[in-house]
Amino acid sequence: MSSKIPDLVSNRVSDKAKKTLDIVAEFVEEECIPADPVFEAQIGEGASRWDHHPSVIEELKSKAKKLGLWNMFLPKGHYKESPGYTNLEYGLMAEWLGKSRTASEATNCAAPDTGNMEVLAKYGNEEQKAQWLKPLMDGEIRSAFLMTEPDVASSDARNIQLNMKKEGNEYVLNGSKWWSSGAGDPRCKIYIVMGKSDPSNKDPYKQQSVILVPANTKGITINRMLNVYGYDDAPHGHGHISFNNVRVAASNMVLGDGKGFEIIQGRLGPGRIHHAMRSIGAAERALEWMLMRINDPKKTPFGKQLKQHGVILEWVAKSRIEIDAARLVVLNAAVRMDDLGPKATLKEIAEAKVLVPQMALTVIDRAVQAFGGAGVSQDTPLANMWAQIRTLRLADGPDEVHLQQMGRNENRRGQEVTQKIEAQREKTEQLLKQYSVKRFQPGSNIRSQL
Template identity: 80%
Template sequence: MSAQIPIAVRDRVSERAKQALDTVAKFVEEDCIPADAVFEAQIGTGEQRWNSHPAILEDLKKKARSLGLWNMFLPKGHYKESPGFTNLEYGLMAEWLGRSRVASEACNCAAPDTGNMEVLAKYGNEAQKAKWLKPLMEGEIRSAFLMTEPQVASSDARNIEMKIEKDGDYYVLNGQKWWSSGAGDPRCKVYIVMGKSDPNNADPYRQQSVIIVPADTPGITIHRMLSVYGFDDAPHGHGHITFKNVRVPAANLVLGEGRGFEIIQGRLGPGRIHHAMRTIGAAERALEWMLARINDPRKTPFGKQLREHGVILEWVARSRMEIDAARLIVLNAAIKMDEQD
């Protein structure tokens, strides 16, 4: 299967990346999309969904690794662990991964692990990398990212209130987080947490720090999993979590006190490209479903097939234009990151 690459960026994609992109497209279409229904069936129902790890995922991971489709997201030139693709090249792959629920995890390219691995790879010390980055890159564990808080407008991260206070060789954390993506998975072993270590610093962008917190640390309580448009994304989940006198070794602090904004901006930059391109892939799938429906000969409102109604054709045309425009906007951002970052 040959993946189409927009003409505007084709000369920026290496031959190696083009081959990888074709492999990704074939893997998604032939293996991952058919596995989506199997994944849903293997999760089960009720509370057991939060303790499930569908076997189909492990089968897909084995195949993905055999095809060389593993950890493709770390951009070259920035990480010694990089597989050698640019943000643009991985962005094109992420669009294909977005067409299936299981594809990103099958290739060990699922959020929030990708962003957390970027944090550890770019800012972590060697001990932190050995303990947490290595098992994450091997797909042995999963992780969660904890920044947003329920009582403040966390879109402005200066507002976050979780306390990170030094106590000898430890930091003590108190506060709460929600929309903590990945926290519901039983394989989630580590949290990347942002909080305030110096709330009185005159520079509001130097008040925050990032710290690595093992998920089984005493004092952590997961209250519930939140739903998004009615979906709870089990077993992944988006948790509401409180920290009460959670003691973490000082060695778990990433980069240094007051470096939180620097770290999180470094984390979120590539992640925005990944999320946007996966969403475009999902949009392409939705358009395919719409085309299938309007060409269904059984659908004949007012004596005509759906495809014969002008308003339906307008919806198709508008969808095509909006998806194509969004793709080019995001790919342009990826190019800027590759050229200027």
């Protein structure tokens, strides 16, 4: 199976990455996608869904390791732990991973572990890396990222209230978190927690810190698992968690007290682009399902196959255009991350973060509509895909926050472009006088002017 690389970026993809990309494509199509229903069946029903993880995942992980498909997300040039791929190269791979529910975890490239591993690789000390990064990179354990809180507007991270009070060589944590993705998995052994350690600091961006909390620490209660449009996402889960006088060694602080904002910005930027990359793959798979449906000779509403109805072909055409356009936005962000780093690529990352999930939702919804009742049922992957990607318009900051910041930054050009346009208009007036001509006025009698 040959994976397609857009011509615009082909010269930036190494021979090693091209070979790996073909292996990823074959692994996803021939191993992961067929295993997705097995994964779902092995989860089972009831409370037992949280007591184990499907064995098919471990089988897929073993196959992926043998194929060299492991931890591809860590970009070369930034981490010594990197397998040697750029953000662009991983972006092309992640598109394939996004076509399957199991593929990302099978290759140890699943959220939130990817972001958490980047935090530890970039900001963790050697002891923290040895204790937590190594087993995460080996796929032996999983992790959760705890930032969002139920009682405040977490879209503004300055509102985070979980209290971190230092007492001797420990921090005492009190508060609650929710949407703690990954917390339901019995393999989840470490929480990366953001809280407020210095509420009196005059700089609101220096009040927060990030600390490593072992999942089995006394005083932690998982109150419930939250549903996403009715899906509980077992065994991964999205936990609502309480901290009651949870004591954590001060040595578990990441980077230092008051460095929380610096860490989460370093974490969420790559996380946003990873989500966008996978969403392209989900949209591609939805389009494939739609094509299958509209070519089904047994489905003939009003005496014709669906493909013979003009509006359906219009859906297909629009979906193709929208996917291809969104892919270019994602790859542009990936290239700039490789060249300039995440901090200098905030605009491009935000563009991808906002645009791609909206595009994917639109394409998936068309596929759902083509399937009719089957589209919203468990008989296709479409309903679950839509529910998962809908969360991305909220995850890592809601669209509105990114749009507001982008709009504010773009509007800074207002005075500059106003001066430019006024200068152009002045030049136009000079030219009109030079050539002794008059402009036609709106609503005037054209013949009289002639």
